[in-house]
Amino acid sequence: MTPRMQDDSAMPVASAGRRAAAYWFADGLPDIVFGMTLLLFGALGLWWCLHMREPARQTRLDFFFITAGVILFYWKGRQVVDLLKSRLTYLRTGYVQPPEDVWDASRQLISLSLRPGPPPDENVTHFNKRTVNVLQTWCFLFLGQYPWSHWYTLLAMPVLAVVLYALNRNSEHPYRWWSTLILALSGPTLVWLDVPPILQPLLMPLLAGVWLVVQGACTLAGYLRANPYPRAPEGVRA
């Protein structure tokens, strides 16, 4: 039997943009920055909730704190991530502009490969669409539901975990199943620990923030271990 030649011609073509997109997440910094934003604004909301008297609490400003955090991330998150990358990533493994403003010939590249490929422009914005937006919608649905908060807490984190896992499964930035399982179990744990119902909805974005930061930090640690800082040649001083 004659061995068939394997056609790998499509791979580099279809993957040039996707690899650059995956590279954007290789150091875990987008997760860390968004997680920190959630933590900061979630903590502000929690502070508001704990320190305001009942009528002021009813204004639901805690929810607006989270929304403000998400808006801030949309506005400045990219620049902050880029700044951190310029200190940590670009010197180690190089810089590439993530393919969100890619020229139209991406379609041409895919057609040249003679095999349909996923468009490479679903990438960095993709994190915003499939993680940031999901978390914001989820906050919108679950915050401010005090009368049923016990049930909501039981439901909210597993729902969030399943949605995040399912939406990102085939992306450049998938979440590990065991990691999303930890996120899912954090909701029922809050109920089990008997956290006061008024605090539960706000603790959830905080938990999601911690989850993102820890996940990003693990990715960053792995990245830094695999890519040590390039040493200057002998005799050269910085």
Added chain:
Amino acid sequence: MTPRMQEISQLDRVIHEPARLAIMLILGGVGEADFLYLQREGGFTQGNLSGHLAKLEEAGYVEIEKKFKGKVPLTVCSLTGKGKAAFTEYANRMLGLLQSSGASGSPQP
């Protein structure tokens, strides 16, 4: 010379060389990339990449700029308009050739 051979001989030789084709493909897919990224992604040596980039720059297909990201200086490469057009033409020509030879569609299992 048959028309097909003529068509083959008209392929852009600057792009047709495998290393330069790889550079064009990477840059075409990402917008812009720095020297280190291209080197790692394409598996090039420093000298090899410099040589190929110089040829692409000479042809006007690639633009090489010194940029700062924060305080870090980077040598950033991107395709020029001429480069994009040349690559699109190369792709169309190559695709036409492959299709006319019956090699179109998905690879056979």
